[in-house]
Amino acid sequence: MALLAGLVRHGVTDLVLSPGSRSQALALAAAALARAGQLHLHVRIDERVAGFTALGLAVETGRPVAIVCTSGTAVANLHPAVLEAHHSGVPLIVLTADRPAELRGIGSNQTTVQPGIFGDLVRADWDVPAPVGAPDEPGAAADVAELAVRASADGPVHVNLAYREPLSGAVDVPSDLLPERRTGRSTDPAALATERRTGSTLEVIDLHPDDATVVIAGHGAGARAEELAVALGAPLIAEVSSGARFGRHLVVAYRDVLRGPHGEAVGRAIVLGHPTLSREVPQLLQRGDVEVIAVRTPGVELYDPGRTARAVDDVRVIGEPDPAVVRRWVGGWVAMSRAVLESQQPDDPAPDLTLAVSDEAGVRAAFAKAELAVLRAPIDRGMLARALWASTWPHDRLVLAASRLIRVADALVPGKAIRVHANRGLAGIDGTVSTATGIALAAARDARSGTTRVLAGDLALLHDAGALLVPLHDQLDTGLRLHVFVGNDRGGTIFEELEVAATADPDDFATVMRTPHSADLAALAAAGGWAYRRATTRAELDDALTAPEPLLLVEVPLEP
Numbered sequence: 350m351a352l353l354a355g356l357v358r359h360g361v362t363d364l365v366l367s368p369g370s371r372s373q374a375l376a377l378a379a380a381a382l383a384r385a386g387q388l389h390l391h392v393r394i395d396e397r398v399a400g401f402t403a404l405g406l407a408v409e410t411g412r413p414v415a416i417v418c419t420s421g422t423a424v425a426n427l428h429p430a431v432l433e434a435h436h437s438g439v440p441l442i443v444l445t446a447d448r449p450a451e452l453r454g455i456g457s458n459q460t461t462v463q464p465g466i467f468g469d470l471v472r473a474d475w476d477v478p479a480p481v482g483a484p485d486e487p488g489a490a491a492d493v494a495e496l497a498v499r500a501s502a503d504g505p506v507h508v509n510l511a512y513r514e515p516l517s518g519a520v521d522v523p524s525d526l527l528p529e530r531r532t533g534r535s536t537d538p539a540a541l542a543t544e545r546r547t548g549s550t551l552e553v554i555d556l557h558p559d560d561a562t563v564v565i566a567g568h569g570a571g572a573r574a575e576e577l578a579v580a581l582g583a584p585l586i587a588e589v590s591s592g593a594r595f596g597r598h599l600v601v602a603y604r605d606v607l608r609g610p611h612g613e614a615v616g617r618a619i620v621l622g623h624p625t626l627s628r629e630v631p632q633l634l635q636r637g638d639v640e641v642i643a644v645r646t647p648g649v650e651l652y653d654p655g656r657t658a659r660a661v662d663d664v665r666v667i668g669e670p671d672p673a674v675v676r677r678w679v680g681g682w683v684a685m686s687r688a689v690l691e692s693q694q695p696d697d698p699a700p701d702l703t704l705a706v707s708d709e710a711g712v713r714a715a716f717a718k719a720e721l722a723v724l725r726a727p728i729d730r731g732m733l734a735r736a737l738w739a740s741t742w743p744h745d746r747l748v749l750a751a752s753r754l755i756r757v758a759d760a761l762v763p764g765k766a767i768r769v770h771a772n773r774g775l776a777g778i779d780g781t782v783s784t785a786t787g788i789a790l791a792a793a794r795d796a797r798s799g800t801t802r803v804l805a806g807d808l809a810l811l812h813d814a815g816a817l818l819v820p821l822h823d824q825l826d827t828g829l830r831l832h833v834f835v836g837n838d839r840g841g842t843i844f845e846e847l848e849v850a851a852t853a854d855p856d857d858f859a860t861v862m863r864t865p866h867s868a869d870l871a872a873l874a875a876a877g878g879w880a881y882r883r884a885t886t887r888a889e890l891d892d893a894l895t896a897p898e899p900l901l902l903v904e905v906p907l908e909p
């Protein structure tokens with residue numbers, strides 16, 4: 350209790366736990382704190398799901414989230430979420446229960462080597478001996494809590510806790526916690542990052558606007574990237590989960606533009622966040638004639654594919670860009686991008702509504718027929734990605750799985766200042782629905798919150814099928830609204846885009862890479878108590894995008 354109360358005192362608002370015997374003291378203390386209104390408690394049977402749910406909560410709240418699990422394989426099931434948190438700088442406090450020293454290394458049941466199990470992936474770790482009932486113990490536990498919160502500022506930490514029999518007793522919530530705990534959210538991870546940076550000496554580089562600079566915003570770059578692009582008079586390449594995909598400088602079809610004369614003219618690239626979605630960006634950064642300036646994100650490895658980047662904490666822009674130069678340089682990129690998009694996928698022609706009320710029956714009939722054709726058109730990947738993007742508003746959340754669809758979205762969705770998340774630290778297809786659940790749970794606390802939507806491939810969904818087992822408490826008491834859109838092409842078709850698809854034996858390729866399946870998604874949804882819809886046309890998709898159900902799985906069949 351002293352440890353968890355300490356975490357609460359230092360700003361932890363959420364704890365995700367998985368049940369177990371050795372961890373019962375922590376679990377019961379968490380339950381008591383939750384009952385006293387001091388903590389949001391979430392329970393998940395599967396530790397892997399628990400880990401990613403915590404990751405989603407931390408991403409959305411901008412606060413460290415605690416995870417509690419028992420000893421043994423349970424701990425290892427947290428590893429994927431700890432890895433992702435390490436690579437994307439997300440604060441997680443992992444509390445694992447263990448046997449006391451005298452029961453380790455003698456073949457005790459459910460006992461492995463837990464101290465240090467996460468290696469260099471955690472910012473700090475502690476192996477805390479079993480309590481012996483000494484009077485100063487609560488103080489020591491509170492100290493560990495404070496240290497853990499502080500060390501988790503830009504990534505995961507691990508506190509391994511030994512427990513001796515009896516494993517629990519009656520717990521009381523400390524009286525000094527009973528008044529309202531500190532509230533106030535810091536939902537902007539970028540703001541949190543700035544806070545963390547203060548104190549150390551910042552390395553800031555001065556730059557003048559020119560007509561050869563481009564700003565690249567990878568995952569997690571934040572709105573600062575857009576600001577910089579405008580201040581520098583530079584085109585903005587902003588990946589779909591960068592948090593900077595908006596504004597007049599945005600170049601949507603950046604892949605094509607980079608391959609053309611505009612790309613060749615680049616002399617300097619400023620990189621923020623972690624770009625992962627194209628081959629063209631790393632190619633640009635590896636070019637000998639491009640000066641690369643990489644802006645650090647605390648806790649996140651620098652993105653430097655050419656090993657030439659100058660690392661800085663921020664860029665200060667000296668002077669104003671010349672409007673004529675901006676028109677030529679940025680305008681050239683933006684115009685090129687628009688031309689590419691129009692040639693690839695003409696927008697739905699805006700319907701001429703005057704035709705619908707024309708005096709001529711023939712014209713009205715033709716209008717109705719054309720409208721119907723649009724609504725009945727089968728859905729392709731581009732349409733699916735664009736429809737989800739168009740339906741997402743600032744009060745909503747969009748979570749993109751590491752399936753082919755995130756690349757499709759990145760290649761064509763227009764600028765819009767909305768909250769988009771994707772686990773791009775390691776781009777795993779695991780944990781997508783769990784992460785989205787954490788994001789949706791945290792978002793639901795805001796009375797004005799909308800819907801969290803997930804765009805995933807079928808394998809990404811199936812990988813995280815356990816996440817559909819959302820406990821009743823989280824379904825009923827939280828205002829959770831989570832809609833999972835699955836583009837079902839019955840396998841991993843992202844691999845079709847790789848060279849191996851052309852060189853491998855087609856049957857072998859299907860068996861070991863595409864891995865076709867015939868999973869029944871309706872039955873899967875039903876098993877978890879989710880509503881289910883199938884959308885095969887634009888009309889059905891539009892309908893699903895405004896569906897009222899709190900937990901909804903939408904299957905969208907796609908051509909493999």
Ligand SMILES: Cc1ncc(C[n+]2csc(CCOP(=O)(O)OP(=O)(O)O)c2C)c(N)n1
Nearest residue numbers: 752753777778806807808809840841842843
């Ligand atoms: C945990 C994990 N295992 C394996 C992979 C490799 N991988 C990348 S994409 C993919 C298939 C994705 O299939 P699906 O979600 O159906 O998307 P699609 O490509 O069909 O759109 C796999 C297995 C990964 N990224 N993460």
Ligand SMILES: [Mg+2]
Nearest residue numbers: 806807840841
């Ligand atoms: Mg698929």
